[in-house]
Amino acid sequence: MSADESSNPGSTRRRVIEYFLGGGAIATFASFLYPLLRYVIPPPVADLGVNEVVAGKVGDLKPNSGAIFRFGSSPGLLILTSDGTYQALSATCTHLGCTVQYRGDLHEVWCPCHNGIYGIDGRNISGPPPKPLTAYDVHLRGDEIVVTLKREA
Amino acid sequence: MISAIYRWLDERLHLDDLIAPFRHKTVPVHRLTYWYFFGGITLFLFGVQVITGVLLLLYYNAGANEAFESVQYIMTKVRYGWLIRSIHSWSANLMILTAFAHMFSVLFLKAYRKPRELTWVSGMLLLFLVMGFGFSGYLLPWNTLAFFATKVGTAMVGQIPIVGQPMMIFLRGGPQVTGATLIRFFGFHVAVLPGLVGILILVHLFLVQRLGMSVPPKIEAEWVENPSAKREMKFFPNFMLREMMAWYVAIGVLGALAAIFPWNLGVKADPFGSAPAGIKPEWYFLFMFQTLKLIPSKVWFVDGEVLGVLGCGLVALLWLLLPFFESEQPSRPKRWITGLGIFALMYVTGMSIYGYLAK
Amino acid sequence: MVTLLNKFRLSRAARTIGLAGYIVLGACLGYGQTTNSCLDCHSAMPDPLGVTQEKFSQDIHSQKGLTCTSCHGGDASSYDPTVSMGAKAGFKGKIDRKQVPQLCASCHSNPTYMKQFNPGLRTDQLDQYHTSMHGKRLASGDTKVAVCIDCHSVHDIRPPSDPRSTVNPVNIASTCSRCHSDAAYMKPYGIPTDQFANYKTSVHYQAMMVNGDLSAPTCTTCHGNHGATPPGVDKVQNVCANCHVFQAQMYDKSTHFKAFQSLGLPGCVVCHSNHAIHLPSDAMLGTGPQGVCMRCHQPGDQCDQARVKIQSGLMQLDGAIKQADIGLSVAEASGMDVSEARLAQTQARDELIKARVTIHTYQEALVDQDVQAGLKIAAKDQQAGKDAMVERNQRRIGLGICFLAIGIMLAGLWLYIRKLER
Numbered sequence: 001m002s003a004d005e006s007s008n009p010g011s012t013r014r015r016v017i018e019y020f021l022g023g024g025a026i027a028t029f030a031s032f033l034y035p036l037l038r039y040v041i042p043p044p045v046a047d048l049g050v051n052e053v054v055a056g057k058v059g060d061l062k063p064n065s066g067a068i069f070r071f072g073s074s075p076g077l078l079i080l081t082s083d084g085t086y087q088a089l090s091a092t093c094t095h096l097g098c099t100v101q102y103r104g105d106l107h108e109v110w111c112p113c114h115n116g117i118y119g120i121d122g123r124n125i126s127g128p129p130p131k132p133l134t135a136y137d138v139h140l141r142g143d144e145i146v147v148t149l150k151r152e153a
Numbered sequence: 154m155i156s157a158i159y160r161w162l163d164e165r166l167h168l169d170d171l172i173a174p175f176r177h178k179t180v181p182v183h184r185l186t187y188w189y190f191f192g193g194i195t196l197f198l199f200g201v202q203v204i205t206g207v208l209l210l211l212y213y214n215a216g217a218n219e220a221f222e223s224v225q226y227i228m229t230k231v232r233y234g235w236l237i238r239s240i241h242s243w244s245a246n247l248m249i250l251t252a253f254a255h256m257f258s259v260l261f262l263k264a265y266r267k268p269r270e271l272t273w274v275s276g277m278l279l280l281f282l283v284m285g286f287g288f289s290g291y292l293l294p295w296n297t298l299a300f301f302a303t304k305v306g307t308a309m310v311g312q313i314p315i316v317g318q319p320m321m322i323f324l325r326g327g328p329q330v331t332g333a334t335l336i337r338f339f340g341f342h343v344a345v346l347p348g349l350v351g352i353l354i355l356v357h358l359f360l361v362q363r364l365g366m367s368v369p370p371k372i373e374a375e376w377v378e379n380p381s382a383k384r385e386m387k388f389f390p391n392f393m394l395r396e397m398m399a400w401y402v403a404i405g406v407l408g409a410l411a412a413i414f415p416w417n418l419g420v421k422a423d424p425f426g427s428a429p430a431g432i433k434p435e436w437y438f439l440f441m442f443q444t445l446k447l448i449p450s451k452v453w454f455v456d457g458e459v460l461g462v463l464g465c466g467l468v469a470l471l472w473l474l475l476p477f478f479e480s481e482q483p484s485r486p487k488r489w490i491t492g493l494g495i496f497a498l499m500y501v502t503g504m505s506i507y508g509y510l511a512k
Numbered sequence: 513m514v515t516l517l518n519k520f521r522l523s524r525a526a527r528t529i530g531l532a533g534y535i536v537l538g539a540c541l542g543y544g545q546t547t548n549s550c551l552d553c554h555s556a557m558p559d560p561l562g563v564t565q566e567k568f569s570q571d572i573h574s575q576k577g578l579t580c581t582s583c584h585g586g587d588a589s590s591y592d593p594t595v596s597m598g599a600k601a602g603f604k605g606k607i608d609r610k611q612v613p614q615l616c617a618s619c620h621s622n623p624t625y626m627k628q629f630n631p632g633l634r635t636d637q638l639d640q641y642h643t644s645m646h647g648k649r650l651a652s653g654d655t656k657v658a659v660c661i662d663c664h665s666v667h668d669i670r671p672p673s674d675p676r677s678t679v680n681p682v683n684i685a686s687t688c689s690r691c692h693s694d695a696a697y698m699k700p701y702g703i704p705t706d707q708f709a710n711y712k713t714s715v716h717y718q719a720m721m722v723n724g725d726l727s728a729p730t731c732t733t734c735h736g737n738h739g740a741t742p743p744g745v746d747k748v749q750n751v752c753a754n755c756h757v758f759q760a761q762m763y764d765k766s767t768h769f770k771a772f773q774s775l776g777l778p779g780c781v782v783c784h785s786n787h788a789i790h791l792p793s794d795a796m797l798g799t800g801p802q803g804v805c806m807r808c809h810q811p812g813d814q815c816d817q818a819r820v821k822i823q824s825g826l827m828q829l830d831g832a833i834k835q836a837d838i839g840l841s842v843a844e845a846s847g848m849d850v851s852e853a854r855l856a857q858t859q860a861r862d863e864l865i866k867a868r869v870t871i872h873t874y875q876e877a878l879v880d881q882d883v884q885a886g887l888k889i890a891a892k893d894q895q896a897g898k899d900a901m902v903e904r905n906q907r908r909i910g911l912g913i914c915f916l917a918i919g920i921m922l923a924g925l926w927l928y929i930r931k932l933e934r
Contacts, residue, residue: 020924021921021925022924024918025921028914040211041232043230394925412911413847
């Protein structure tokens with residue numbers, strides 16, 4: 001009868017040990033496996049977007065206008081010129097770091113902080129900016145406008 | 154249930170014959186037995202590195218343009234990515250620490266004496282390879298500190314006469330440290346070194362199993378005098394269970410370090426930027442680095458750095474061949490080797506602290 | 513007879529060779545150096561007649577092949593003073609101050625002549641100079657005013673692009689201040705002499721001299737260089753508008769523009785000063801010593817109320833951004849990554865800058881628009897900081913659970929070992 005067995009301190013001790021070991025093993029393995037399993041499932045955002053980013057869709061921009069998009073950890077400026085070509089530049093002004101904008105009336109890139117002016121190719125034309133804006137590569141993938149870092153020749 | 158599985162396998166594979174030697178393996182029990190754990194812990198930490206390393210491989214991108222960002226991605230976007238990466242970084246450091254502790258304990262317990270010379274040699278080679286793991290892995294996040302530490306470290310290799318420059322170009326994948334270096338180090342870190350270390354571990358473990366556990370000379374002498382004092386425990390399951398406890402504690406420590414002190418990202422490397430002031434290598438290279446810094450720029454007609462690098466190489470070679478300097482009679486080991494060991498330990502510790510505190 | 517003829521031929525040959533040798537030797541010794549008797553004597557003389565070869569070699573005119581005689585006339589090949597400094601050689605001596613602009617312009621206003629050296633150089637300096645205060649006063653006989661050599665130096669004139677040039681952007685203010693900060697010298701003119709001292713406290717000086725931004729304004733940026741004149745009281749904002757476009761546009765459409773004009777007040781200068789332009793702070797909207805509004809407005813009036821609202825809006829946004837920054841720093845110190853929120857913080861700071869620019873419309877509603885936009889972003893970032901701390905705590909709890917599991921396992925193992933070895 002189990003009454004005999006349960007009164008045996010050896011068997012209770014054995015069961016305690018078994019619970020500890022078994023429970024401990026399951027608990028530890030679960031606490032190791034849980035993060036592992038969640039880790040291998042890919043996160044919703046596939047990429048940090050520092051080398052390549054979808055800046056927008058065809059049709060988002062009107063000709064002779066520009067829009068700011070996020071490229072990695074800094075802003076970028078996407079321009080659609082009047083003759084239909086896309087241009088993408090870094091939007092951080094090389095003078096004191098303000099965010100530039102595209103001026104359709106001037107057909108130039110302008111920094112509102114101290115009136116710095118850049119050409120559509122990023123060249124610093126007038127005002128305080130000491131260096132041109134970095135230009136990025138733009139190509140179309142279907143109806144997506146994809147901006148990538150310029151490949152070194 | 155486990156016994157059922159065992160019986161099923163045993164019917165087909167005759168496992169009993171294979172396991173027999175392990176059933177008989179014993180571990181000597183004396184006041185210094187705890188030092189026997191260090192080998193196992195190092196092996197365990199290596200296993201942790203392999204697992205976390207493979208997991209990191211799922212998301213890491215080797216290449217100057219992508220590496221830093223991929224590590225950033227792992228730390229911020231991948232679920233528990235911070236945990237896997239921080240465990241990998243912490244475990245790397247802990248493993249090197251336990252490897253050194255293992256080496257020094259073997260030295261002081263004189264476990265390298267005949268017939269265990271090859272175990273020592275394979276172990277030392279493993280130590281060198283493990284430090285190579287550390288050096289190559291450190292570059293992979295491609296941050297400023299890692300970039301310049303690699304630059305300084307590989308430049309030192311270039312100091313070796315005649316073969317130094319070709320070796321440096323081989324390591325760097327070119328005359329300078331560039332994205333090519335990163336890809337090459339990645340190849341070393343995930344393919345070449347694991348392969349070499351894997352083989353050496355098997356050799357090392359085979360030797361340990363074959364030769365059994367060594368007993369320190371003084372205790373051996375005591376047991377010769379007083380045979381009834383000799384105590385042993387079975388490796389399986391007694392020592393194994395204790396080792397498992399140690400391994401669980403190690404996991405706990407790693408988890409705590411990863412959660413409370415996550416490994417940082419640093420700043421993305423800029424090859425054209427200037428080196429940050431006071432650039433230093435990781436702590437396990439500090440003693441060598443500090444030594445080189447202290448050597449004057451010219452000793453007689455020899456360039457100081459060349460002398461330093463060659464000196465380090467010579468010391469490493471002699472350390473590798475240490476067992477062969479030991480006396481032929483294992484029961485009367487040479488005292489000067491112990492003295493040398495104490496000096497080495499103090500030197501390494503002292504220089505590391507000095508290097509850490511120096512500007 | 514033959515030997516005598518031969519001897520004659522020999523001596524003539526020797527003389528020819530000797531002469532050729534002398535010419536060659538002389539050419540070698542004098543290679544690259546035409547005789548400059550002016551410098552040879554004047555380099556040994558004390559001031560004010562002393563000009564050393566070392567000093568003059570720094571001069572761009574010397575480097576282009578011009579020499580003392582190009583300006584002073586005379587004959588540089590002769591060591592005889594009556595020849596070298598004689599009227600026959602056209603020696604002009606020390607050029608009279610009133611003649612200096614004309615003398616310099618004799619080359620510098622000649623486009624054809626200047627083209628051969630630097631086609632990009634302007635040639636209208638003299639015309640500009642005539643419109644300047646200096647030029648006008650010089651024309652009426654005042655020789656105390658600046659002429660070309662006062663700013664450009666003389667005998668060691670460097671191009672403005674040379675950082676050692678007295679007219680390089682970093683040196684212009686010191687050059688102007690040589691006269692304009694000299695109270696005794698400027699006494700007859702009755703204008704202040706504290707401009708340089710004030711300018712040194714300004715944010716423009718800081719930008720140029722400390723931050724190294726060579727595009728920052730210095731004296732000539734606002735006053736002109738050759739046509740140096742203070743901008744008219746009603747034209748000051750045009751000058752500032754060259755860089756500070758938005759502020760100028762808003763100001764021009766605002767109530768203050770007409771008000772200041774009708775009162776003859778110099779626009780931007782009223783609140784921002786002309787030379788001591790400090791980094792503006794929200795305290796300028798306050799009632800303390802830095803406050804500018806209450807210098808004209810009455811406490812309690814409509815404008816004062818608008819001022820209060822504008823100031824409180826800006827301070828609210830500033831505080832919210834700082835608060836978010838602190839939260840994010842705490843999260844970072846605990847090992848959490850908050851780089852996205854940090855990036856958004858720069859956007860919030862951009863909104864704050866925009867709001868501060870919008871002050872120049874003097875319309876509280878417009879400023880409030882920017883403030884609200886910024887507050888939204890700052891609030892999100894504050895939340896990001898809090899979320900990071902929540903996750904940090906969750907990690908610690910996870911760690912605790914893990915420890916518990918490990919503890920149970922360790923206990924189990926230990927008990928099992930004990931049981932085995934009983």
